[in-house]
Amino acid sequence: MPQFNEPSPLEVKILTKRFQLPNSASIDTYLATDGYKAFLKAREMTPEQIVEEVKVSTLRGRGGAGFPTGMKWSFVPRNSPKPKYVICNADEGEPGTCKDRLLMEFDPHQLIEGMMIAGLAVDAHKGYIYIRGEYRYLIEIMDKAIAEAYARGWLGKNIQGTGFDFDCYTHTGAGSYECGEETALLESLEGKRGVPRLKPPFPAVSGAFQSPTILNNVETYAAVPAIIRDGGAAFAALGTPKNGGTRLFCLSGHLNKPGVYELPMGFNLLRMINEVGGGVRNGKKLKAVIPGGSSCPVLRADECDIPMDYDSLAKAKSMAGSGGVIILDEDTCMVRAAMRLMKFYQHESCGWCVPCREGTTWLKKILVRFHDGRGERQDIDMIGELSKSILGRTFCPLGDAAAMPTIAFVEKFRDEFEAHLNGKCPYGQH
């Protein structure tokens, strides 16, 4: 069973505040530490007030796209005669991202409570937690937590005498990255092939089982109890304007102290590397950082003095993504990194649309050839050109996710590609 890393004194522990407690996943621990109080408070509020509180918190989707959560909830039609659904995207698949697993492992009730509050906000009475198949052990933990909640009257009919009904279920994915895309997730949840749906209609109007649906990431729901309990303004104040709260940054790569750290939005990346993560491993110099999971364009070391929030990273032509911060030291071969990532995207392309299906395959083959020392000069431009031919032309964002980092690798580290042309890796890595 994975262990949680040592916390850093720089952390602001809101979502992870129970992680260090003994039996943190049990409902007793949860109830002893403000658990389910936010739900009871929200039950006294109107749905509009709940949505407003979430809007005030400036909480943005923690799955990758960073869409304002309160606004997303407000799109659900109030007067639909259909049942509504609250769905949690726990298909944490973005390379470099490993935070949702901890939130489910160490504090599953916080997620359940967040989903219940979402249910109150949109008048939904059913929640599904879609967990990636590889997280087998988490399904057991979540199922146990759900069973506890039912047994103690925090799920089911007439919860704690409030008159509110809410059922919650887990559902297993089968290991497809694409099923982390919200509409592909819905297809998979409905028992179909995991390919994305045409939008519109958006899930808020017609999502699961053709009914209004809100779909958020684990961390997004997990932030909701704190927002209701302590107020949206308090949550917002933790971060930077329009980028409220804290988020769980997953520091990985060539670091002395990799791990998941809860830090305020807008925390400086260099400080994150050096003060939270203990600096680059083995006294090496920093070469680059992938700041938000593998689909975010890489930042050169000289671009890393930057606040880690959605808007600042967008300004730097990268993305905050899912909070997966991958540190690459000076010995890293960027051709190899680009190839490794393209192998992932090629493997995970669902095949629905032409540019992604054929484009990632072509790119992978070129990058593998290049990496194997059989690259030619014109390949370098072609890698960029093919990536740009995928970018913005695919059915879902997977194509962009493959193209954007590749374009950045070629543009920012062209010299390394050129250095491979003599058939050898300058870093001796292959």
Added chain:
Amino acid sequence: MADLVTLTIDGRTVKAAPGTLVIDAAKQNGIEIPSFCYYEGLSLQAACRMCLVEIEKAPKLMVGCTTPVAEGMVVRTDSPAVRTARKMTLEFLLTNHPLDCPVCDKGGECELQDMVFRYGAGESRFAEMKHHVDEKQWSPVVFYDGPRCILCYRCVRVCNEGMGVGALGITNRGVTAEIAPNKGDHLECDECGACIDICPVGALTSGTYRYKTRPWEMEYDATICGHCSNGCKTTLGVRNGQIIRANNRDKSGVNGEFLCIKGRYGFDFVHSEERLQSPLKRVGDKFEEISWAEALATVAGKFKAIKERGGKFGVIGSNQTTNEENFYLRKFVREGLGAPNIDHRRTGDVGALLQALGGKQGALATVGDLYLTKAALVIGSDLSQQHPLLAYQLRANKRHHNAHLYVVAPGAVREDQYAFKSVRAAAGGELAALEGLRDSLKAEADLTILFGDSLQGEAVGKLVAFADSLGIPVKYVPLVDYSNSRGAFDMGVGPAEGGLDYNGIVSATDLDAVWVVGENPLKDKALGSTGAFVVVQDLFLTETAKRADIVLPSASAYEKNGTVTSVTGEVQKLKSGAKVMGAKPDLEIIGLIGKEMGLNLGLIWKSDKVFEEIRKTVKGYDLPLPILTTGGAAQASAAEVMSSEQRAASIQSSRDTLFTSGTLGRYSKMLQSVMESPGGLYRG
């Protein structure tokens, strides 16, 4: 109608109805936005990305096939960005495509070839290994070559949405994704070949056509399918007189692109080695081949002698010969031979309906009406098995217009799956069951009723009375079995007063001559008149032909001209395509017998001349020639053509399925080769 939206496409100001997709708005104005996965009438995919266009103010290229028009929208379909995107999409598509065009069935009529020719790059930069998988055979009809597939999902959709079968799905993912039968390694379906037909490339190929010819080596003859009564237009691809394939890609005719297995593959009986190609004469227990001259002289001599001595004739016409042939046969028998005993096999009570309607016009539905009717009621028929085009139309109507379908059938039928209401009623119990639907039916805006052979005579009258009592406009389709069942009835191929009907002719013991033109009445019974001189005109040595004294080899529907009348009363022209040496059209055979006998019927046996006579003399058949001669369908108006006494003959559908076609089906290797259990759902 809502106000039109004004937008600009390639600098031209155009108008389109709200909700129109950009790709359609462009097409309506003569501007092509290329696409593979977009297909009119099927659900949207936005998968091929070929239709990307520039829309002003949009941050990136937009998909023309899913973006609806908007007021003031400015669309560019031929900008440098669009041209580059198309070129790249095609280059991507060709990376794993085998480019085996020289041996591919689709070469010359391939949408991918055409697109690359028009929008693609002259050369590919792809220098890597291609992804390859081996070809698979899913059924005797369907082969799948994965590497050629561009994954447009048209096949999956046409099977699921168009046919209501859903036999195809997608397996694997990414570049290894491929189309696959939902049953694993084989198809359990209608074997209609719609998936093959709709495939833009050579990924899906047919067991009958593959590797036989190049498309430009064939001549194309649009004619009417010779099997069931639905009257589908089928375009025969003919090389050296041999039919190589049939489809209706030009979407002409009442059926659009629809064809079932019989229309698409069931033509192969034409070139069966069992086809008769020479007249036969019985010598003891055996047949000997004789010349046409000898055969005609023998038949004419016998007929003349029997006529002169006042002997009795029994004549049976066909559900599959042309209107002209049946008309001429009737005229020959009634006027030339002066014989009252003539009939054809009845498979549905058209007469009772026409009588109940009492000449009321506009009460017979066309195939087109089935797509537009607000509600339809199917009584006593497994429509998808027996009348696949009619079922297809109703399915499309449900899909596109949400039409209400009511089903009254003795067992489960495919229509149940999308029926608004479906009730079970055994034969004879249908009218009682209808009462339970009365309130729902009354609330419909209009209704089309399709009924099978379980409603006959008085019951049809009661059905019409029931429908009249609903107070809504009602149209009817009296269901009959074969390609010209309706025409045989309309041409009056029935007994004169006091004459023997179909069963009477077979069971009578005192007939001197029995003449069967394209029918197999002795399939499972013996001829009563053991001493009769029997003449049979047929394609094959059927059970009936085996009893003949003289067998005359006739031409099939695909080898002759003339007209046929479909189940909906729509008259269409046949066009001769195939050639089979030795066989003659029945009209010519009948005419030549008359000539040998020295009869003067005042009408020569040319189909155009006979049809002219039909237009003048047959009630309801004064049809506009321009429509017919240009390949269109014109509905004969409802008119009582037989007296009720003439109609009294027994009526029974032969309950063919998608994989049977009366006697004809036995000689189609393709129909015989499919594994599916015929009519698995329902046997009346």
